[in-house]
Amino acid sequence: MSKIIERKGKLYLLTPKGAFEIEKIIKKEGKNIPIVKAKGETIEHPDGRKSVKIHVPILKIKTKGGDNGIGSL
Amino acid sequence: MASGVYNRCKKNLMTSMDLENDTIKVMLLDSNHSFNVDHNTKADIVANEVSGSGYSAGGQALTNKSLTQDDDNDKAYFDADNPKWQDSSITASHAIFYDDDLDDDDLLLSVEFDQSYTSTNGDFELVLDSDGILEVS
Numbered sequence: 323m324s325k326i327i328e329r330k331g332k333l334y335l336l337t338p339k340g341a342f343e344i345e346k347i348i349k350k351e352g353k354n355i356p357i358v359k360a361k362g363e364t365i366e367h368p369d370g371r372k373s374v375k376i377h378v379p380i381l382k383i384k385t386k387g388g389d390n391g392i393g394s395l
Numbered sequence: 396m397a398s399g400v401y402n403r404c405k406k407n408l409m410t411s412m413d414l415e416n417d418t419i420k421v422m423l424l425d426s427n428h429s430f431n432v433d434h435n436t437k438a439d440i441v442a443n444e445v446s447g448s449g450y451s452a453g454g455q456a457l458t459n460k461s462l463t464q465d466d467d468n469d470k471a472y473f474d475a476d477n478p479k480w481q482d483s484s485i486t487a488s489h490a491i492f493y494d495d496d497l498d499d500d501d502l503l504l505s506v507e508f509d510q511s512y513t514s515t516n517g518d519f520e521l522v523l524d525s526d527g528i529l530e531v532s
Binding site for chain 2: 359360361362364365367370371372373374375376377378379380381382383384385
């Protein structure tokens with residue numbers, strides 16, 4: 323289960339996989355949809371090389387039944 | 396819930412896209428790109444592809460792809476190993492996943508980074524969520 327928290331004026335989507343900073347929240351069908359960007363880190367090696375790790379959150383497609391049909395995306 | 400989508404259907408949705416057997420590639424784009432949900436094929440976005448040592452045009456193919464049906468949580472997942480450009484010198488702001496086996500290289504998913512990141516003769520790695528790249532629920 324994920325939830326939105328506020329820390330030092332910034333919003334984060336807190337999930338079992340970690341916290342992701344929320345860029346903005348949009349309203350869709352009456353629900354708050356957080357827009358999340360992938361955060362990265364730069365590792366500077368002693369020999370001057372730089373490596374990058376981008377932490378990519380899982381993208382989700384939700385299906386639902388009811389008014390929109392048996393199953394809609 | 397009286398009506399809904401079976402988990403098998405969620406998995407088969409991704410199976411029919413043949414994510415498991417097609418060559419799925421991930422490419423990196425620079426900060427001139429902006430996500431547009433109406434983009435359809437690689438041709439729509441390729442103008443902003445990055446270049447640099449350790450990076451080949453078109454990106455790289457995902458390895459060890461898998462589809463999983465999770466009956467406990469009523470979800471299906473698509474996963475693969477973390478893509479990594481070793482010993483690279485590139486600057487990127489977006490990662491785009493696409494199906495390289497389709498005639499027009501249809502787009503699948505877009506991931507925007509919180510800023511541009513630069514590798515210098517080092518690794519540029521996408522650390523995928525432990526559950527995978529895509530979840531259907």
